[in-house]
């Protein structure tokens with residue numbers, strides 16, 4: 001709404017145009033593909049000349065300003081879709097400028113999906129499950145009046161929230177064998193992700209549990225429920241619907257953070273992205289493919305997440 | 316000890332040995348940090364007695380009855396409930412609590428359980444009563460509070476008055492020896508109050524031992540054996556309902572009554 005009204009004001013549109021012009025003039029677009037399109041006007045050897053920079057910026061900023069002005073006339077949803085399409089188009093333009101080999105991508109993509117995505121999902125699902133258990137224990141310990149439990153739990157959360165995840169991955173994979181526990185890459189990765197996310201999720205669970213009114217505790221205790229029974233039968237059943245949506249967010253975040261375990265040689269998506277293209281010097285292809293796969297996965301999960309959230313908000 | 320005001324009882328207690336009290340508070344003191352909230356409280360409740368507690372806001376009424384099932388801890392003096400001394404390192408406070416029913420101002424039903432499940436929770440999970448038996452128990456007490464037809468609804472679907480009656484039934488399902496009420500009608504719309512009070516009067520007539528924090532004077536006159544007036548953390552006056560309302564001894568009581576009547 002605000003933009004739409006702004007865009008109907010001539011001074012604003014002129015200012016916008018001027019801003020784009022200055023920006024593009026400074027950036028110097030005269031060496032780009034766009035300038036080639038304008039060759040009839042500026043001559044093919046005008047690259048870098050003030051005249052060429054002037055002509056390209058004048059035209060390009062006119063096109064951009066016109067585009068924005070037109071989008072401003074659309075309805076909200078049409079605006080959204082248009083902006084998405086334009087941004088996607090720009091991205092495609094950007095990627096094709098790398099001169100990517102699509103045959104190479106095609107030849108590898110099935111392996112990236114079947115091996116990479118599957119491993120990424122597997123690690124994330126197992127880790128978020130373990131992390132949830134750790135988080136319940138951590139939250140209960142933090143809320144209990146037992147100083148021993150509270151000390152352990154707050155040390156745990158402080159430590160694992162205080163260290164970079166990448167460092168935790170290394171410490172577990174390289175450190176545990178020193179203590180005599182030889183650990184494979186996959187379990188080490190899962191352990192690191194579980195411990196780290198468990199620490200973050202402890203706070204989510206604690207907040208969820210604390211948001212249940214004190215009266216629920218008092219009612220349960222006054223009919224003789226002990227702490228554990230109250231937690232299990234009265235508090236958690238009410239807190240879990242509040243905890244599930246933020247846990248979904250953590251899962252989406254973990255999906256991407258699981259890329260860090262590629263450093264210890266787990267064949268998940270990120271590892272494949274780094275290694276598959278190495279032999280043929282097709283790094284960009286694989287990185288961009290993996291990036292797209294991560295993005296698609298996140299979008300699917302975010303969609304699922306918004307459904308779950310709506311369901312639990314209804315109660 | 317209040318035999319002065321109940322001559323008939325006094326004669327009896329003179330002959331027979333005194334009935335063993337169910338609750339005893341001896342010189343109980345409680346502080347919230349520096350704030351002295353209960354000051355040398357002495358109170359003896361014998362089985363079957365109905366006691367109404369009133370007094371201005373902040374006088375410590377809730378705190379006193381919450382100390383009786385140890386939802387709050389006292390710092391000095393002695394609280395004995397059914398022969399069990401309540402203290403910091405005691406075992407089995409849960410057992411004591413399961414024998415003392417408590418009804419709160421804000422009902423505190425479990426919103427994720429049906430009405431029947433609310434009533435069955437204690438018998439099943441604390442006392443180990445089988446499910447079918449617990450359900451029968453729940454229905455019996457829901458009938459007593461006159462809302463058996465709501466058994467399979469959720470608390471959110473009931474009016475405040477109905478919820479409070481469920482809360483009473485939930486406590487009764489534990490077959491308590493004593494019931495504590497903390498302003499059970501003060502969160503209710505006026506038209507809901509009488510339903511809950513009727514339930515409480517029924518309970519009194521069946522001989523339940525009751526400690527009620529309430530300002531419902533009609534209820535106090537009808538069922539109370541004693542009215543206790545608290546102010547600033549102290550028990551200021553203890554009297555029969557008739558004397559308390561019509562002929563209060565203490566100036567502070569008179570002042571309080573003139574404000575609420």
Ligand SMILES: Nc1ncnc2c1ncn2[C@@H]1O[C@H](COP(=O)(O)OP(=O)(O)OP(=O)(O)O)[C@@H](O)[C@H]1O
Nearest residue numbers: 347348350352370371372373374375376377378379
């Ligand atoms: N958890 C607490 N921490 C600190 N002070 C408290 C706490 N609970 C109660 N108090 C204080 O203790 C005093 C007595 O409180 P209490 O709830 O027992 O009063 P009350 O007589 O029940 O009053 P009301 O009629 O308003 O319910 C009040 O002054 C209150 O502010």
Ligand SMILES: [Mg+2]
Nearest residue numbers: 376377378498
């Ligand atoms: Mg109170």
